[in-house]
Amino acid sequence: MGTGTCAFTAPDVFDVDASGRVVIIGTVVEGDERIREAVAGCPMDALRLIVSD
Amino acid sequence: MAELLDRERIRTLFDLRSDVYASRGGTFAVDPNPIFRRMRETGPVHPGAPHEVLGWEGDVFFQGLPYPQRPHFSAYDYDSCAAILKDDGRFVTNVPPRPGEPELINASILFMDGKPHRHYRTLVQPSFVPGRAVWWLENWISQTVAALIEVFEHDRVVDLNVEFCAPIPVLTITGSFGINVEEALDVRAAVTSNGQDGSTLPRILAPIVAARRENPGDDLISVLVQAEITNEDGETQRLSDHDVLGFALLLLAAGSGTTWKQMGITLLALLQHQDALAAAREDQAFLRNVIEESVRWTPTDPVFARFVAEDCEFGGVDIPAGAVVHACLAAANRDPSRWERPDEFDPFRPYKPHIGFGHGPHTCLGMHLARTEMSHGIGALLERFPRMRLDPDAPVPQLVGLYERGPTAVPVRLS
Numbered sequence: 303m304g305t306g307t308c309a310f311t312a313p314d315v316f317d318v319d320a321s322g323r324v325v326i327i328g329t330v331v332e333g334d335e336r337i338r339e340a341v342a343g344c345p346m347d348a349l350r351l352i353v354s355d
Numbered sequence: 356m357a358e359l360l361d362r363e364r365i366r367t368l369f370d371l372r373s374d375v376y377a378s379r380g381g382t383f384a385v386d387p388n389p390i391f392r393r394m395r396e397t398g399p400v401h402p403g404a405p406h407e408v409l410g411w412e413g414d415v416f417f418q419g420l421p422y423p424q425r426p427h428f429s430a431y432d433y434d435s436c437a438a439i440l441k442d443d444g445r446f447v448t449n450v451p452p453r454p455g456e457p458e459l460i461n462a463s464i465l466f467m468d469g470k471p472h473r474h475y476r477t478l479v480q481p482s483f484v485p486g487r488a489v490w491w492l493e494n495w496i497s498q499t500v501a502a503l504i505e506v507f508e509h510d511r512v513v514d515l516n517v518e519f520c521a522p523i524p525v526l527t528i529t530g531s532f533g534i535n536v537e538e539a540l541d542v543r544a545a546v547t548s549n550g551q552d553g554s555t556l557p558r559i560l561a562p563i564v565a566a567r568r569e570n571p572g573d574d575l576i577s578v579l580v581q582a583e584i585t586n587e588d589g590e591t592q593r594l595s596d597h598d599v600l601g602f603a604l605l606l607l608a609a610g611s612g613t614t615w616k617q618m619g620i621t622l623l624a625l626l627q628h629q630d631a632l633a634a635a636r637e638d639q640a641f642l643r644n645v646i647e648e649s650v651r652w653t654p655t656d657p658v659f660a661r662f663v664a665e666d667c668e669f670g671g672v673d674i675p676a677g678a679v680v681h682a683c684l685a686a687a688n689r690d691p692s693r694w695e696r697p698d699e700f701d702p703f704r705p706y707k708p709h710i711g712f713g714h715g716p717h718t719c720l721g722m723h724l725a726r727t728e729m730s731h732g733i734g735a736l737l738e739r740f741p742r743m744r745l746d747p748d749a750p751v752p753q754l755v756g757l758y759e760r761g762p763t764a765v766p767v768r769l770s
Binding site: 307 | 438441473476479480482484485486517620705706707708713714716718722723726
């Protein structure tokens with residue numbers, strides 16, 4: 303739906319395109335608490351944080 | 356622009372203690388938070404609506420209210436409130452009316468669920484994402500803020516709640532529709548009439564909608580008249596005038612009152628906390644923290660309701676289908692399992708998402724616009740009036756209201 307909550311929480315990492323889809327525009331840095339908050343705060347549960355080895 | 360506004364009429368239309376807000380408990384002057392805390396401490400979900408718990412005996416007219424024939428329940432902790440707002444299969448915004456109940460207006464996305472809601476909301480969502488803040492600022496907010504400041508900048512004292520916080524959102528949203536300043540307050544009066552005045556907005560908006568269908572411009576009505584929706588048969592069509600009006604009514608009702616009160620709450624809290632005020636003067640980027648903390652600490656709309664779609668057990672309570680469940684956002688935002696010292700207004704605390712703007716599919720459409728209006732408005736005041744402070748000679752402002760909360764006034768000395 304693209305509420306833009308993630309783009310507000312971490313504006314240098316997330317954006318919402320014209321169709322309402324979230325796009326990653328920056329680097330997801332391990333340990334960045336804002337990313338965790340953006341994922342946890344998404345009103346639609348549209349984001350998943352996947353930790354790779 | 357601003358001098359065209361009738362100040363006395365603004366005082367009536369934007370005073371929570373006036374008749375306009377009587378059915379939302381505008382005169383309620385008790386701090387509800389200690390009672391909400393006690394409720395939360397004794398269980399996440401309780402029978403009864405919040406106003407009953409708080410002892411309010413007046414009329415109530417709000418989302419999910421009054422519906423006297425239905426059982427009412429309320430949730431007070433963060434997890435339960437977030438779950439209610441997120442699960443739009445179990446907790447819905449629209450149900451068939453029972454005998455004697457009014458039918459909910461389905462033209463507004465407030466009363467849609469599931470796919471229809473997402474289809475309609477997606478049409479306007481792109482105009483309200485953070486990336487569109489500049490569009491709102493450059494077209495409407497900046498000039499409104501500048502004009503309002505010009506009106507009172509040479510006064511010694513001013514009530515910013517009425518003279519500043521109230522007009523900004525109503526002029527922003529009506530401006531984005533192409534409605535002129537002279538008619539903005541007529542529109543505001545109509546949307547707060549509890550459905551009594553259903554003719555003013557269509558009368559003012561109909562010619563604008565017709566004009567934008569002929570010649571679209573760079574405004575919100577143009578966005579709406581050009582939006583296309585695909586129905587269940589796969590046919591694509593433009594929004595009808597009825598749909599456009601439904602959207603307009605929603606945006607006016609939700610966007611012109613809430614931001615006023617939340618800006619008043621934010622400004623008052625900021626002026627009462629000298630360390631936060633100093634930090635915001637030093638670096639206006641700090642206003643982001645101030646605004647988020649204000650919405651967490653005292654959301655202007657403290658409660659939103661849903662209807663229960665089917666019999667269920669929730670929060671340890673059996674709830675029958677058709678019941679109304681009130682998610683008490685104000686209590687959820689002070690849940691000590693999520694925030695330390697939750698009753699304190701502390702904009703220095705680390706940011707953690709709250710549900711002051713709601714949650715789930717019906718998360719406030721205009722939240723980023725509201726944030727932009729508040730940060731630009733308060734930022735402009737701090738810049739223009741570096742010695743601005745609460746007026747020590749004025750009565751001490753109070754936060755009042757039950758289902759809509761805000762300050763009685765924000766009286767300041769400008770110099």
